[in-house]
Amino acid sequence: MEEENVLPIDPDFEPQSRPRSCTWPLPRPDISAVKTGGTDGSESAAGTPPTEEDKHDPQPSTPEPDKVAVSEGGVLTGVGGATPRKGTSRRNAWGNQSYAELISQAIENSPEKRLTLAQIYDWMVKTVPYFKDKGDSNSSAGWKNSIRHNLSLHNKFLRVHNESTGKSSWWMLNPEGGKTGKAPRRRAASMDNSSKLLKSRMRAKQTKKQAGASGIGGSAGAMQGEGVSGTNGADSPGPQSQFGKWGVNSSSPSSRGSLDDPDMWTSFRPRTSSNASTLSGRLSPIATGQEDEEELPEDGLLGGYSTGNHPPILTETLMEELDLIDGLTLMTGPQGGASPSTAPPAPPQPLPSASTLLPRGSSFPSFRQLASTKASQGSTPPGPQNTSGGSSTSPSNFGNSLFSPLSGPGSHGGFSPHVPSSLEALLTSDSPPPSEVMMTQMDPLMPSQGGLLGLGGSLSSNQTKQSQMMLSKSIDTSAVGQMSLQPQPQLQHSQMSFSMMHSGMNQEPPQLATVKTQHHVPGLLQHGAVPSPGGNGGLQGLGQFSTPPCFMPPQDRLPTDLDIEMFTENLDCDVEYIINSDLMDGDLVDFNFDPIIQGGQGYTGPATTQSSSHNWVPS
């Protein structure tokens, strides 16, 4: 506290009677003053930190590579560049950049493009003069609080589980989120649904509390089982080069089966989608409310994919997944214009490919683990999962697959430990949907949602979410993934989801489909599956189940929302049921998706097309 006072704040700042912000000098009011005084020079004016400031923010000309320079290169560009309002005054004590922008820069600067919260703090302290003094402040410090707040609030930031020791999650930039530059915030909290959402949330909270006290966790299982057994060396979260680790780890078994996994997923969940709704808000009823929920489901899905085990593939897959999850829009990116690469879900940035992969990889491992873990847990103890030991093995293969997705088949055959558990199958099935999403994304926001609906649809629903919340995020998530897959019991539900999926598939363009297939399939199908050119192997499998080619016209989707809720409840039941019984029995479940299937026929047929999506899409 004192320190801050000490800061070289201009006299101007101080006296603004500010109730809350203790942390800094008051910017705003001052700003005007500052502005007046020194426009550009504002820096000096702000004066906060004497010298250092100069270097940092205001001027692009800044020699310091660290901060700005790098950032500019990346996505930030948009952000940083745009930021500068008229240039005159600095909005904040540290400059015109918002917390979100600063954070983005920090992340971008990092080699891996991901940082932990602590690292972000650190970066701030080092880089931004204003914070320099505040380095030692506690987490309670206002600025740290603000950073955390921003991380959570903005879709542009993705949280990825950090496997290493007890480290906090990695924070990454959501390719999409940042793309526009505007990174929408999550949602206006208040506003439309507010009442509804709020209530639900409120409940959730309360519930949690109570539950927590009471011990709802039971279902969740044992709470924390342990940490990561880690080991792997995961420790070195060091930003520097963990590449090796990533790959390795991913495959590595490190974590084996700890319950923790679920969390992993949780971490993924992007709060993303909601944004869309935020902006438009109106249209999709779904959007708003549901989206949120959807997020969770997504995780589940991801888990599914990851389950596959393959690292490399995962990498890309993850990419997609992340994207999907986040913005759901790798594809979109291009449109937005932000991301140059249209086709490939590849990283938005030109960054070194290696790094690109790796970084994401980090997250992957976790996925897998989760999946595998879950599988083992749920389905069975054995956990031979993937050639466990061979973790290293798989990677290599995957690597190939990545590069040459098509070729995939042969390699896949190699590993195929084939997992017994139905989960995989489920997962597989899931995979398709995402792709769909991709396509869907044609539309900026809405579409994505549509895709989600398909995926999450079954899952999503406020209620569901709540319930999930109650239980435990992680678990729920997994459940969710399964949900969609569910076999016989509730075909209805499953159908819904499938149908959605199919539609999505249809939409996909050939190329995309292929790609997708690769990503998804390989991971999942590895067993031996051959990647069917059509891609969809997974889908087909699904198709077998329920297979209603096209369930409903896109338009229906809206209504679907409603339905979804309906389902939700049912789903819940199912989930548990499934978990308990089906999953346990792995064998029973028949999700076989014959990889073979491919025909393309099914999916092909019903081409729904985005056009439809457009319809419901706002604009």
Next chain:
DNA sequence: TCTATTAAACAAT
């Protein structure tokens, strides 16, 4: 009205 900053309550680790 929207965005951003700041605070603060809470949950989970």
Next chain:
DNA sequence: ATTGTTTAATAGA
């Protein structure tokens, strides 16, 4: 205690 999430108040555009 840290990390994350969320709500709310406030201020600027």
